[in-house]
Amino acid sequence: MLSERFAALRASNRRALVCYVTAGHPDPGASLALVQGLADAGADVIELGVPFSDPVADGPVIQQSSQLALDAGMTLDRALELGARAKPDVPLVLFSYLNPLLAAGSDVLTRAHDAGIAGLLVTDLPVGSDPDRERWIGESPLSFVRLVAPTTPTERMASIASHGGGFVYLISRLGVTGARSELPPDLPATIHRLRSVCELPICVGFGVSSPEQARAVGALADGVVVGSALVTAAGRSVDDALGFVRALRAEMDRA
Amino acid sequence: MSGAINHDGRFGAYGGQYVPETLIPALDELTKEYDAAICDPSFVAALTAELETYVGRPSSLSDAPRFSKHVGAHVLLKREDLNHTGAHKINNAIAQALLAIRMGKRRIIAETGAGQHGVATATACARFELECVVYMGEEDMRRQELNVFRMRLMGATVIPVRSGTRTLKDATSEAIRDWVGTCDESHYIIGSVVGPAPYPRMVRDFQAIIGREARAQVLERVGRLPRTVVACVGGGSNAMGTFHAFVGDAEVELIGVEAAGKGLEASEHSASLQRGAPGVLHGSLSYLLQDAHGQVHPAHSISAGLDYPGVGPEHSWLRDTGRATYVSCTDAEALDAFGLLGRLEGIIPALETAHAVAWIDASRGRWASDDVVLLCVSGRGDKDVAQVAQSHTISV
Ligand SMILES: Cc1ncc(COP(=O)(O)O)c(C=O)c1O
Numbered sequence: 001m002l003s004e005r006f007a008a009l010r011a012s013n014r015r016a017l018v019c020y021v022t023a024g025h026p027d028p029g030a031s032l033a034l035v036q037g038l039a040d041a042g043a044d045v046i047e048l049g050v051p052f053s054d055p056v057a058d059g060p061v062i063q064q065s066s067q068l069a070l071d072a073g074m075t076l077d078r079a080l081e082l083g084a085r086a087k088p089d090v091p092l093v094l095f096s097y098l099n100p101l102l103a104a105g106s107d108v109l110t111r112a113h114d115a116g117i118a119g120l121l122v123t124d125l126p127v128g129s130d131p132d133r134e135r136w137i138g139e140s141p142l143s144f145v146r147l148v149a150p151t152t153p154t155e156r157m158a159s160i161a162s163h164g165g166g167f168v169y170l171i172s173r174l175g176v177t178g179a180r181s182e183l184p185p186d187l188p189a190t191i192h193r194l195r196s197v198c199e200l201p202i203c204v205g206f207g208v209s210s211p212e213q214a215r216a217v218g219a220l221a222d223g224v225v226v227g228s229a230l231v232t233a234a235g236r237s238v239d240d241a242l243g244f245v246r247a248l249r250a251e252m253d254r255a
Numbered sequence: 256m257s258g259a260i261n262h263d264g265r266f267g268a269y270g271g272q273y274v275p276e277t278l279i280p281a282l283d284e285l286t287k288e289y290d291a292a293i294c295d296p297s298f299v300a301a302l303t304a305e306l307e308t309y310v311g312r313p314s315s316l317s318d319a320p321r322f323s324k325h326v327g328a329h330v331l332l333k334r335e336d337l338n339h340t341g342a343h344k345i346n347n348a349i350a351q352a353l354l355a356i357r358m359g360k361r362r363i364i365a366e367t368g369a370g371q372h373g374v375a376t377a378t379a380c381a382r383f384e385l386e387c388v389v390y391m392g393e394e395d396m397r398r399q400e401l402n403v404f405r406m407r408l409m410g411a412t413v414i415p416v417r418s419g420t421r422t423l424k425d426a427t428s429e430a431i432r433d434w435v436g437t438c439d440e441s442h443y444i445i446g447s448v449v450g451p452a453p454y455p456r457m458v459r460d461f462q463a464i465i466g467r468e469a470r471a472q473v474l475e476r477v478g479r480l481p482r483t484v485v486a487c488v489g490g491g492s493n494a495m496g497t498f499h500a501f502v503g504d505a506e507v508e509l510i511g512v513e514a515a516g517k518g519l520e521a522s523e524h525s526a527s528l529q530r531g532a533p534g535v536l537h538g539s540l541s542y543l544l545q546d547a548h549g550q551v552h553p554a555h556s557i558s559a560g561l562d563y564p565g566v567g568p569e570h571s572w573l574r575d576t577g578r579a580t581y582v583s584c585t586d587a588e589a590l591d592a593f594g595l596l597g598r599l600e601g602i603i604p605a606l607e608t609a610h611a612v613a614w615i616d617a618s619r620g621r622w623a624s625d626d627v628v629l630l631c632v633s634g635r636g637d638k639d640v641a642q643v644a645q646s647h648t649i650s651v
Contacts (some may be wrong), residue, residue: 007341013347023478052549053419053550053551054419054424054425054536054551055428055434055536056275056431057432058432059432060445063418065418067418075548076548076549086478097535098535099534099535099536099543099545099549099550099551100548100550100551101549102534102535103534103545103547103548103549104548104549107647114263124274124275124535124538125273126273126276126279127276128277129272129274131272145277146276147274149274149276149277149279149280150277151276151279151280151438152279152280153280156279156280160276171262171276171277174436174437174438174439175277175435175436176435177438178431228609
């Protein structure tokens with residue numbers, strides 16, 4: 001389902017808008033409404049974040065959204081339920097740290113698939129770190145979305161691309177998630193390096209926070225991931241969040 | 256027994272490198288540099304000189320005649336409390352600082368719970384002219400105010416961590432976040448045998464001098480090996496450092512003492528090895544206090560240095576193989592033992608160490624009077640005096 005989506009985008013020469021939301025944030029009801037509204041507002045892929053108590057790859061915004069969601073009782077299985085109920089018209093990618101996934105049992109990937117999840121991204125399971133568990137995910141019906149960082153050497157990028165599915169998530173900069181006002185100067189070079197060894201679509205995230213940045217990244221890559229800035233808007237209201245997504249879409253599609 | 260480490264740096268199934276992709280190249284570089292450094296005579300010579308002339312090694316092995324009589328065994332104390340800065344943490348901090356210099360990294364990050372690792376790192380950074388940033392939970396800054404002052408005196412920046420339980424777990428998460436953003440210029444000096452590979456092995460190796468010295472000292476003093484070796488376990492570095500030299504001596508019993516906090520049944524404790532289940536936190540797979548959904552369960556201990564829901568992966572392996580045994584003592588027992596060693600031997604141990612003292616005290620009658628029991632006195636208790644006084648069990 002991810003590959004079809006990206007093929008369709010490519011055919012119409014459009015860039016993917018990938019929207020990250022923390023499941024259960026700011027509360028279960030609003031979270032459901034948000035996931036239901038994202039496709040209409042212009043999202044091409046939705047990353048559904050499973051909140052974790054100790055998210056070491058995340059900055060303050062996603063940390064706080066995770067804590068709020070956990071306090072309100074969000075779990076991995078409830079996130080799957082939320083996905084199944086929302087049933088958006090665009091692919092859902094589950095975004096999780098490894099520990100909640102391990103605790104959910106060996107059939108969790110099948111349950112996720114049954115709930116309509118198309119892909120899985122695990123923040124703290126880099127390529128080669130745990131062959132058995134990577135195989136478990138790689139052989140599941142879910143596309144295994146892998147991450148590449150600016151620090152990743154080119155040969156390793158090639159290996160990551162060959163072990164992944166759906167698309168490759170390129171982390172734009174050193175550091176944790178969070179909105180930034182500028183794009184890193186070495187981003188075009190990093191995308192170029194990755195492109196030379198990767199056939200999968202490349203989506204760039206971490207720090208993208210404005211329609212102008214989304215447009216600029218879209219000019220370089222196949223897609224743009226917006227996370228913290230969207231989570232901040234969701235913290236205000238679902239309408240704010242959807243309005244923000246519409247603004248991103250409009251700027252990315254502007255001729 | 257070094258065969259315990261697999262080619263991928265694991266201890267059995269435990270350990271690993273469960274970190275964001277950004278850190279993988281930094282960990283690869285660290286592994287390579289560390290493996291080269293320990294085979295490089297000039298690195299080893301520089302480290303040895305620092306340990307002997309600055310830290311004060313070898314540390315003494317003290318007889319403890321009154322405590323021995325009280326316990327009914329021949330207790331010997333390995334005096335890491337006598338090291339410069341007052342705990343074992345300096346063994347690792349100095350060594351990793353030298354490694355950072357070798358890697359050309361001049362900015363150092365550290366986390367700290369009790370403040371002893373933060374102080375040791377600030378000390379090494381002052382000595383080697385490195386920038387030092389220490390993350391410390393707000394709750395621990397309150398409990399260990401003296402150490403916050405010491406770090407700042409030596410020029411370190413201490414950053415309060417206000418997320419989660421505001422203790423060691425959250426300080427470690429925040430230090431990792433810093434490193435994810437600065438790994439091109441910073442080295443992260445982890446304070447215990449935790450974190451992603453190669454840290455658990457490297458920190459163990461840097462702390463293994465404790466057991467190496469102690470084993471030779473015990474043999475020289477009494478002509479035989481100890482029957483039992485005891486150390487407290489937070490992340491597990493003083494215990495691993497003490498155990499390592501004895502792991503191959505099958506007749507030597509290895510006992511790690513975790514913090515039972517308000518009691519193991521009360522669920523407010525830090526006994527990861529006894530009440531946890533394998534899980535992934537801070538880069539490695541190891542026993543972890545967690546709920547059914549894989550969310551990390553907050554730890555509790557009166558002692559900031561033991562107040563951590565995880566534990567080093569090698570301990571998980573020693574536990575599963577039965578080579579080491581893990582037990583625990585409550586806050587109240589540790590407070591009693593804190594005073595006991597002072598009254599009987601004139602040694603005020605750190606609250607962390609007091610847990611190990613408490614277990615020996617509670618195990619009276621377990622040994623024959625000529626059985627040798629080796630206790631690692633991981634640190635001195637000056638930092639804890641105000642907190643203990645406040646708890647009203649001792650009036651000052
Ligand atoms: C004196 C002392 N002992 C023990 C510990 C626990 O750490 P570890 O288990 O790594 O030795 C600490 C940690 O701060 C400490 O300061």
